[in-house]
Amino acid sequence: MHVSGPLSSKWAAYLGLLSALSATFAPSVAVKEHDFKKCHQSGFCTRNRAFADHALASSSWQSPYNIAPDSASFKDGQYQAVILKTINDSGETVRLPITVSFLESGTARVTVDEEKRQKGEIELRHDSKARKERYNEAEQWVIVGGTALDKAAKVDHEDKTQLTVKYGPSSKFEATIKLSPFSIDFKRDGNTQIKLNDQGLLNMEHWRPKIEKPVPEKQEGESTEENKAEEPKEEPKEEPKGEDESTWWDESFGSNTDTKPRGPESVALDISFVGYDHVYGIPSHAGPLSLKQTRGGDGNYQEPYRLYNADVFEYILDSPMTLYGAIPFMQAHRKDSSVGVFWLNAAETWVDITKGKDTKNPLSLGGKSKTNTHTHWISESGLLDVFVFLGPTPKDLTAKYGELTGTTSMPQEFSIAYHQCRWNYVSDDDVKDVDRKMDKFKMPYDVIWLDIEYAEEKKYFTWDKHAFADPIGMGKQLDSHGRKLVTIIDPHIQNTDNYPVVAELKSKDLGVKNKEGNIFEGWCWPGSSHWIDAFNPAAREWWASLFNYDKFKGTMENTWIWNDMNEPSVFNGPETTMPKDNLHHGNWEHRDVHNLNGMTFHNATYHGLTTRKPGELRRPFVLTRSFFAGSQRLSAMWTGDNQAAWDHLEASIPMILSQGISGYPFAGADVGGFFGNPEKDLLTRWYQAGAFYPFFRGHAHIDARRREPYLMGEPYNTIIAAALRLRYSLLPSWYTAFRHAHLDGTPIIKPMFYTHPAEEAGFDLDDQFFLGTTGLLAKPVTQKDKESVDIWIPDNEVYYDYFTYEVVPTAKGKSVTRSAPLDKIPLLMRGGHVFARRDTPRRSSALMKWDDYTLVVAVGKNAKGTAEGDLYVDDGDSFDFERGQYFHRRFVYDGAAQSLASVDYEGRDAAAVEDGEWMKKARSLGVREIVVVGAPASWAGKKRVTVESEGKKSEARIEFTPAASGRAAFAVVKGLAVSIGADWKIDFA
Numbered sequence: 001m002h003v004s005g006p007l008s009s010k011w012a013a014y015l016g017l018l019s020a021l022s023a024t025f026a027p028s029v030a031v032k033e034h035d036f037k038k039c040h041q042s043g044f045c046t047r048n049r050a051f052a053d054h055a056l057a058s059s060s061w062q063s064p065y066n067i068a069p070d071s072a073s074f075k076d077g078q079y080q081a082v083i084l085k086t087i088n089d090s091g092e093t094v095r096l097p098i099t100v101s102f103l104e105s106g107t108a109r110v111t112v113d114e115e116k117r118q119k120g121e122i123e124l125r126h127d128s129k130a131r132k133e134r135y136n137e138a139e140q141w142v143i144v145g146g147t148a149l150d151k152a153a154k155v156d157h158e159d160k161t162q163l164t165v166k167y168g169p170s171s172k173f174e175a176t177i178k179l180s181p182f183s184i185d186f187k188r189d190g191n192t193q194i195k196l197n198d199q200g201l202l203n204m205e206h207w208r209p210k211i212e213k214p215v216p217e218k219q220e221g222e223s224t225e226e227n228k229a230e231e232p233k234e235e236p237k238e239e240p241k242g243e244d245e246s247t248w249w250d251e252s253f254g255s256n257t258d259t260k261p262r263g264p265e266s267v268a269l270d271i272s273f274v275g276y277d278h279v280y281g282i283p284s285h286a287g288p289l290s291l292k293q294t295r296g297g298d299g300n301y302q303e304p305y306r307l308y309n310a311d312v313f314e315y316i317l318d319s320p321m322t323l324y325g326a327i328p329f330m331q332a333h334r335k336d337s338s339v340g341v342f343w344l345n346a347a348e349t350w351v352d353i354t355k356g357k358d359t360k361n362p363l364s365l366g367g368k369s370k371t372n373t374h375t376h377w378i379s380e381s382g383l384l385d386v387f388v389f390l391g392p393t394p395k396d397l398t399a400k401y402g403e404l405t406g407t408t409s410m411p412q413e414f415s416i417a418y419h420q421c422r423w424n425y426v427s428d429d430d431v432k433d434v435d436r437k438m439d440k441f442k443m444p445y446d447v448i449w450l451d452i453e454y455a456e457e458k459k460y461f462t463w464d465k466h467a468f469a470d471p472i473g474m475g476k477q478l479d480s481h482g483r484k485l486v487t488i489i490d491p492h493i494q495n496t497d498n499y500p501v502v503a504e505l506k507s508k509d510l511g512v513k514n515k516e517g518n519i520f521e522g523w524c525w526p527g528s529s530h531w532i533d534a535f536n537p538a539a540r541e542w543w544a545s546l547f548n549y550d551k552f553k554g555t556m557e558n559t560w561i562w563n564d565m566n567e568p569s570v571f572n573g574p575e576t577t578m579p580k581d582n583l584h585h586g587n588w589e590h591r592d593v594h595n596l597n598g599m600t601f602h603n604a605t606y607h608g609l610t611t612r613k614p615g616e617l618r619r620p621f622v623l624t625r626s627f628f629a630g631s632q633r634l635s636a637m638w639t640g641d642n643q644a645a646w647d648h649l650e651a652s653i654p655m656i657l658s659q660g661i662s663g664y665p666f667a668g669a670d671v672g673g674f675f676g677n678p679e680k681d682l683l684t685r686w687y688q689a690g691a692f693y694p695f696f697r698g699h700a701h702i703d704a705r706r707r708e709p710y711l712m713g714e715p716y717n718t719i720i721a722a723a724l725r726l727r728y729s730l731l732p733s734w735y736t737a738f739r740h741a742h743l744d745g746t747p748i749i750k751p752m753f754y755t756h757p758a759e760e761a762g763f764d765l766d767d768q769f770f771l772g773t774t775g776l777l778a779k780p781v782t783q784k785d786k787e788s789v790d791i792w793i794p795d796n797e798v799y800y801d802y803f804t805y806e807v808v809p810t811a812k813g814k815s816v817t818r819s820a821p822l823d824k825i826p827l828l829m830r831g832g833h834v835f836a837r838r839d840t841p842r843r844s845s846a847l848m849k850w851d852d853y854t855l856v857v858a859v860g861k862n863a864k865g866t867a868e869g870d871l872y873v874d875d876g877d878s879f880d881f882e883r884g885q886y887f888h889r890r891f892v893y894d895g896a897a898q899s900l901a902s903v904d905y906e907g908r909d910a911a912a913v914e915d916g917e918w919m920k921k922a923r924s925l926g927v928r929e930i931v932v933v934g935a936p937a938s939w940a941g942k943k944r945v946t947v948e949s950e951g952k953k954s955e956a957r958i959e960f961t962p963a964a965s966g967r968a969a970f971a972v973v974k975g976l977a978v979s980i981g982a983d984w985k986i987d988f989a
Contacts, residue, residue: 598626865895
C-alpha cells in the first residue's frame with residue numbers, strides 16, 4: 001500500500017500528514033536501492049558466492065562433505081545417514097544428519113541438520129535467549145499433506161560408493177546417492193533430471209565458538225586515545241589467516257547492527273537442472289517469467305535473486321531485487337519435460353542462476369549438447385530442506401506442490417469481481433457517493449476499500465468518529481446493492497494510552513520481543529508501535545477475537561479484511577523491516593522466520609473471520625502483501641506499490657503469471673498504478689488488462705488525483721465500463737477456473753509453456769495467456785500508443801475473435817497481428833472449447849446470482865468438430881461445497897453426431913447428494929441460450945432443435961447466421977427449458 005523508507009523521510013512525512021508531498025510523482029522518485037542489501041553487503045551471501053567461485057575455479061576441487069558408510073540405513077522409503085564435513089587439514093569433522101524421504105506422491109525430500117545444534121551442544125553469545133537449534137518448524141506452517149512415505153520404494157543397487165533407490169509411480173523415478181563426495185542424482189525413465197551438489201557447492205556453516213583475538217600491544221610511537229580519532233585508521237599489519245570472520249559474529253548495515261548469538265549458520269546447495277534451458281518461479285520479482293542468469297553477461301543480472309520480504313518503495317523493474325513476498329519453488333522446463341524443486345527455508349535466501357552446455361555427456365539426452373541450468377541456493381539459517389519433483393508436465397509440478405503446501409482456497413464469488421480502492425476514501429459519505437456514482441455510470445463493482453485513514457489516529461479496530469460517524473449505515477447501503485467493504489488492519493499496534501488493543505497486547509505478553517526479551521518497539525504509520533507475534537498460538541487466538549462484531553464495532557457480515565505492511569514493515573528498522581535478532585514465540589530469532597512472518601499474520605486474520613460470530617461459517621476474504629509458500633490457502637495477494645507507468649502495466653503480467661505457476665494464483669496488481677497519475681489511455685488499457693487479473697482491484701496513492709473509472713469522461717467511461725462488464729459476464733468461467741485451482745493447484749491464467757509444453761518458441765513468452773479451461777487467449781495492450789498486437793499461436797487449432805467471431809488466419813508457431821484500437825481488447829477463442837457466461841448486465845455479482853447462463857461453443861478444427869468445457873457453481877459464500885453442495889457440469893459437443901450434452905463433471909450420482917437449501921433453489925438456474933461459433937453450414941434454414949432432459953423431450957429455437965467476410969458461421973439456441981444442474985442433450989441434426 002504505502003511508501004516506505006528511512007525514518008527521517010517516512011516519519012517526517014507522517015507528521016506533516018503527507019501534505020507536503022506533491023500530487024504528482026516524478027519518475028525519479030523511486031526505490032532507493034542502497035536502502036536494500038546487495039549480495040556483497042550480506043555476509044552469508046558473500047561467503048557462499050566466494051565459496052562457489054573457489055570451487056568452480058579449481059580443477060582439483062572436491063566437496064568436503066562425505067556420508068559415513070556405517071551410518072546409513074534404508075527402511076520404509078526413507079534413507080538416513082550422517083554426512084561428515086571435513087573442516088581442517090587434520091581431518092576433523094562435523095556431523096550432519098541427513099534424511100532422504102521418498103514419498104507416495106513421487107516427490108523426494110532431502111533434509112540435512114547439524115548434530116551439535118540439534119542436541120543444543122552450543123553456546124550462545126550476548127547471554128541470548130535465542131534457541132540453539134536450527135529452525136525446524138517451517139513445515140508446521142507450510143506443509144499440509146503429501147508426506148506419506150513410499151514404502152514400496154526399494155534399493156535397486158548398492159555398493160561401497162553409492163546407493164540407488166527406485167520410487168514413485170511404476171518405479172519410474174530413481175535417486176542415486178553418492179557417498180563420497182556426497183551428491184544425489186535424480187532420474188526419470190533412466191535419464192538424469194536434477195542433481196544436488198553436483199558442483200560441490202554444499203556448504204553448511206557449522207557452529208564454532210567465537211575466539212577472541214588478543215589485542216595487539218601498543219607499540220612505541222602509537223597515538224594516544226586523545227588523538228587516535230583524528231588519525232586515519234590503519235589496517236592490521238598481519239593478514240588474518242583462514243576464513244574471513246568479519247561478518248560471522250556481528251554485521252552492520254546502515255545504522256543497524258545485527259548481533260549473531262549463534263554465529264555463522266548459513267546453508268547453501270547447488271541444484272543442477274540437467275538439459276534444461278528455462279527456469280521459472282521463485283516469486284516475487286519484477287522481471288520476466290523465464291528467469292535470467294545472475295552472474296553477469298549480456299542481458300543478465302549481476303545480482304542473485306533475493307527472497308527477503310520487504311516493504312519496497314516504488315520497486316524497479318527487470319530486477320532480481322527482493323519484493324514483498326517469497327515462494328522458494330522453482331520449475332525447469334524443456335520440450336515436453338518439466339521438473340522442479342521447493343527449498344523449504346524461511347530465512348533470507350539468495351539464488352544464483354547460470355547456464356552452460358553439457359560437454360561431459362552430450363549424447364545422454366538425444367544426440368546433441370544440451371544446456372544445463374545450474375542454481376545455487378543460499379539461506380542465512382535453518383535446515384537444508386529441499387523437495388524434488390520429477391514431473392514430467394508443468395501440471396504435475398503444480399499438483400504435487402499443491403499437495404504439499406495446499407491449494408488456493410475456494411474464494412467467495414464477490415472477491416473475483418471488481419474492487420474499488422484508494423488511499424483513502426475520506427468519509428462514510430464519500431464511500432456512499434462513490435457507490436451511487438458507480439451505479440449512475442453503469443459500472444459494476446463488488447467491493448469498496450478503506451485504507452488506514454478510516455481508523456481513529458491509525459488505531460486499528462477503531463473508526464474516526466468524525467469522518468466515519470456511521471459505519472453501520474455505510475455498510476447497510478453497500479449491502480443493499482450486494483456489495484462489500486474491506487478495511488485495512490496492519491500488524492503494528494500503536495503504543496499509546498487509552499487504546500485497549502495495545503494494552504491487551506502488552507498485558508497478555510503477545511508482542512514480538514527484542515533481543516533482550518522485552519517487547520519490541522519500532523515505528524510505523526501510527527508512530528511508536530508494537531507488533532503482534534502471530535507465531536504465538538495465544539496471540540493468534542486473541543487476534544481472532546478482535547474481529548468479533550461486538551469488538552470491532554461498526555463492522556457487519558459484509559466487512560472483510562486487508563493485511564498490509566506485514567513483511568513486517570518497520571520504518572526505522574534495517575532495510576525497513578524488523579531486526580533479525582528480535583525474538584518470536586519459542587525464542588526463535590526473527591532471522592529464522594522472516595519470510596514466514598506475513599503468513600502467520602494473515603493466517604490469524606483468516607481464522608478471526610471464521611469465528612467472529614457463532615455459526616457464521618463463511619469463507620473469509622483476506623488480502624495480503626507479504627506471503628510465503630502456503631499463503632495461497634488463506635488469502636489473495638497483489639504486487640504492491642507499483643507506478644502509474646506503461647512499463648509497470650507491462651511488468652504486471654509476467655509477475656502475476658509467476659505467482660500462478662508457483663501455486664498462488666489469486667494474484668493481481670494495482671490497476672492504474674499506485675503511485676502517480678495515469679494518463680487516460682494508460683488507465684483505460686490497465687482496466688482492460690486488469691479484467692484478466694485473477695484479483696482485480698483499482699487502487700491509488702493518497703496524493704494521486706481521484707481516478708474512479710467514471711471520472712475519465714468519454715470515450716473512456718464507455719470503454720472502461722465495457723472492460724468491467726466483460727469481467728462480470730465471464731465470472732462463471734473465472735469461478736470455474738478457481739475451482740480447478742482449488743482442486744489441483746492449476747494456475748488460473750496460464751502461460752504458453754504451461755498449456756503447450758512442446759512448443760519451444762513459447763517458453764519465453766509472458767505477455768499472453770489462456771484463462772482456465774475456456775480456451776480464451778488474451779493479450780492485453782500494455783504499450784503506449786500501440787493499436788495492434790502480435791499474438792503467438794501455439795498450435796494448429798482454429799481461433800475465433802471473441803467479439804466478432806471472425807476466423808483468425810493463423811499458423812502454428814507464428815504470430816498473427818490483430819488490430820487493437822483503444823476500445824478493443826485482443827481476445828481470441830480457441831476452437832474445441834465450451835465456456836459459460838452470464839450476459840445480463842448487473843451492478844454487482846450478488847445481483848447476478850440467480851441469472852441463467854449462456855454457453856459458448858467454439859467448434860474445433862478436428863474432423864469431428866468437437867468441443868468440451870465445464871462449469872462449476874456453488875453458493876459462492878459458505879463452506880457447504882465441502883459437503884457436496886455444488887454443481888460441476890461437463891459440456892461435450894460432438895460435431896459428428898451434431899449434439900451437445902451436459903453431464904456431471906465427476907460422474908456423481910445426483911441422488912447420492914442430498915439437496916440443501918441452496919441446491920434446491922439453484923436447480924431453477926437454467927441455460928438462457930447457447931452460442932455455437934463455427935456452426936456447420938448444414939444448419940442453415942433449421943428453426944428448431946430437439947432437447948432431452950430428465951426423461952423429457954422438448955424443442956428449442958435456433959437462429960443460424962451463415963459465414964461471411966471472414967466471420968465464422970454461428971448459431972444461437974434459445975428457449976431452452978433445462979436446468980444447469982441436470983443431465984441434458986441437444987440434438988442439432
